[in-house]
Amino acid sequence: MAIEGIVIVGGSHGALALARSVGASGGSVTFITKDSNLAVWSRHISRTLRWSGPQNQSALAFLLEVSEKYELRNHIIIAGGDAEVQFIAENHDSLSKHFEMPTPNWHDLHWLCDKPLLYERAKALSIAIPETYQLKSLADLEEQSFRFPLVLKPNMGGGENKLTKQKVIRIDNDEDLSAEISSAEKQIGIQNLVLQELIPGDGSNQYSYAGYWSKHGPVGEFVARRTRQYPVDFGLTSTFVETVEDEDVINCAHKLLRSANFTGLIEIEFKRDQRDGELKLLDVNPRPWSWFGLCKCASLDLGKLIFEGEAEGNPIPQTAEIGVTWSYATRDIFAAVKLIQRKQFSVLGYIKSVAQNRCGATFKIDDPMPAIVDLPITLYRVLTRRVLNFGRSDQG
Numbered sequence: 001m002a003i004e005g006i007v008i009v010g011g012s013h014g015a016l017a018l019a020r021s022v023g024a025s026g027g028s029v030t031f032i033t034k035d036s037n038l039a040v041w042s043r044h045i046s047r048t049l050r051w052s053g054p055q056n057q058s059a060l061a062f063l064l065e066v067s068e069k070y071e072l073r074n075h076i077i078i079a080g081g082d083a084e085v086q087f088i089a090e091n092h093d094s095l096s097k098h099f100e101m102p103t104p105n106w107h108d109l110h111w112l113c114d115k116p117l118l119y120e121r122a123k124a125l126s127i128a129i130p131e132t133y134q135l136k137s138l139a140d141l142e143e144q145s146f147r148f149p150l151v152l153k154p155n156m157g158g159g160e161n162k163l164t165k166q167k168v169i170r171i172d173n174d175e176d177l178s179a180e181i182s183s184a185e186k187q188i189g190i191q192n193l194v195l196q197e198l199i200p201g202d203g204s205n206q207y208s209y210a211g212y213w214s215k216h217g218p219v220g221e222f223v224a225r226r227t228r229q230y231p232v233d234f235g236l237t238s239t240f241v242e243t244v245e246d247e248d249v250i251n252c253a254h255k256l257l258r259s260a261n262f263t264g265l266i267e268i269e270f271k272r273d274q275r276d277g278e279l280k281l282l283d284v285n286p287r288p289w290s291w292f293g294l295c296k297c298a299s300l301d302l303g304k305l306i307f308e309g310e311a312e313g314n315p316i317p318q319t320a321e322i323g324v325t326w327s328y329a330t331r332d333i334f335a336a337v338k339l340i341q342r343k344q345f346s347v348l349g350y351i352k353s354v355a356q357n358r359c360g361a362t363f364k365i366d367d368p369m370p371a372i373v374d375l376p377i378t379l380y381r382v383l384t385r386r387v388l389n390f391g392r393s394d395q396g
Contacts, residue, residue, distance in 0.1 A: 003100060003307060004074040005029055005046070008039070009063075009088065010054070011080020013328075013361050014288030015039045016370055018078070021296055021303025030072065032063070038362060039080075041369040054087035055160070060094060067098035076100040076306060078265070079287050083158030085113065102306065103264035103286060112260060112284045115155045115194045119281070125259060127252050128278040130271075131197040135190050141178060148172055149198040151234075152180055154188055161187040170198060170234045199271045199280060203229035203238070207246055207279070209253035209268040210295065211317070212302045217258075220300050222320035223249045224291070227353075230335040239332035240353065241291045242325045243298045248279045256281075265302065290361065294326035297359035325353065328361035330378040 005028030008015045016039040019029045023044025031045045034053040039045060047070065051062050067073060077099035079085040085103075088095060092105035103109065111117035119129045133144060153168040163169070163184050171177045184193055199205075203226035211221030228240035253268050267289040269282040295302045298320035305318070339345035363371035 002074065003027070003076060003309060005072075005076075006307060007032065007066075007072055007075050007077045007099060008080045008288075009077065010034075010084040011039065011288060012037045013290045014292040015080035016042055016362070017291075017293035017296075018080070018288045018303045019044045020293070020364065020367060021301055022307045025301075025304045025307050027307045028075070030066075030070065030075065032066070038370040038374055041373050043367050043369070054083045054158075059087060060091050063091075063095065064098055073098060074100070076102060078102070078306070081158065081287065082113075082156070082164075082285075085109070085287050086156070086158055104260075104262065108260060108262075109286060112256075112262070112286060113156050115153070115283070118284060121259065122256065122281045125255050127256060128273075128280045130199055130273075130280050130282070133195045135181070135193060135195055137190060138181065138185065141181060146174075146177065146195075147197055150177065151196050151198045152184060153194050153196075154184075155192045155194055159188065163187050167236065198234065199273050201271065201274050202232055203227060205274060206269065206271045206282075207244070207249050208241075208270070208289075209249050210266070210289070210302075211253070212265050212305050213257060213263050215261075215263055218254070218317040220295075220302050220305050220318040220320075221250070221253075222295075222298065222300055224294060227325070228332055228335045228339070230331050230338075232335050232338050237328065237331055238291055239328045239335045240325060240357075241294055241327075243294065243320045243322050245322055252279060252281065256284075262286075265306070290328075291326045293359050293361065294324065295320070297326060298324035324359075325357045326359050326361070327354070327357045328378075329354075329363075330375060 006022050007030045008018060009032045019031060019039055019042050023029050028046040029044055030047045030049065031039050032049045032051055033040065034051055040048045049066060077088060077095060079088045086106065089103060089106035089109045092101060095101060111121055119132055122129050133146065150171040151168050152171055154164045157164055157167065169180055171180055206226040208224045210224060212219050223244055223246045224241050225244045226238045227242045230237050230239050249270055252270065257266065264286055265288060267285040270279050271282055272279050300318055300320040336345060336350040340347060362374040
């Protein structure tokens with residue numbers, strides 16, 4: 001059965017890049033969203049449908065009705081956001097009767113998405129992780145000693161509360177630790193919190209494995225480095241990403257994904273600890289990621305691979321061109337300014353990096369509207385949340 005297109009449920013920059021990739025390959029793209037985000041402005045979106053989100057009781061019925069109404073049985077359904085990943089995986093059996101499903105069910109996917117389970121599996125596979133503290137109650141804060149700085153994050157993404165939207169919080173002292181844990185405990189419960197050491201070093205020590213896996217293994221894969229991020233010491237946003245070679249990242253990712261018989265799109269985040277040289281696992285994202293557009297720019301179009309179907313047998317995975325860069329320009333300039341102020345970067349270095357850059361987060365000359373819409377929104381967010389804090393420590 002020939003695939004006619006894809007259905008993307010939720011997401012923002014990654015969903016936009018995936019839509020552009022599939023649309024340019026001749027596939028139809030249906031985008032289902034509850035927000036007015038960037039992808040709806042792309043000319044590659046064939047159809048935009050609004051829904052109340054995956055938490056709504058009628059969410060499954062809505063998708064099944066959409067499949068019948070628009071004849072989408074020959075379409076692949078892909079989650080664009082964290083909440084949608086869990087929803088689609090939990091309803092895998094029902095949805096697989098109406099869509100093509102490249103991703104596993106929740107039973108197989110859960111331990112990749114739930115950080116405590118992920119870290120347990122990593123340790124069993126001899127994959128290093130940051131020091132992680134066990135919290136069963138608020139009393140544990142008094143009974144344990146902590147090595148600052150720390151990061152606090154939810155065990156899984158996709159919630160509607162402040163913490164899951166913020167994704168991660170930096171903590172530098174006991175006073176902040178007590179306040180942040182107390183606030184987060186009220187939002188999602190202490191059993192759903194992850195408290196870890198913050199591995200020192202900037203984004204140049206942070207790597208990602210990116211790929212698309214079939215039942216036979218990786219169809220396409222590459223490694224990228226978060227060369228610049230914002231805030232620069234504790235990045236919540238990648239601003240300049242570059243394809244690189246790193247066999248350690250490939251090997252760790254293969255070990256993890258083969259243990260799960262994983263299929264689908266995947267991005268796995270690691271950071272190399274300068275103190276001991278170890279590569280340490282941070283997070284797993286089984287969905288399109290923010291810099292997904294780098295794939296096509298680096299001659300490894302994962303969106304096209306998904307649309308055109310997997311190769312039979314055990315193919316040699318396609319790889320990306322090394323040294324290709326992606327930039328979120330409106331945020332990257334603020335990261336560069338901060339590094340220049342610290343004398344860790346030069347104006348000439350920034351100009352050279354911009355000159356060599358091949359692709360951006362939103363701008364495409366043949367699909368300009370997402371960038372036009374994104375520019376004022378991004379500038380407002382950065383100016384109000386970042387620039388006003390330049391005089392203080394970079395804590396996101």
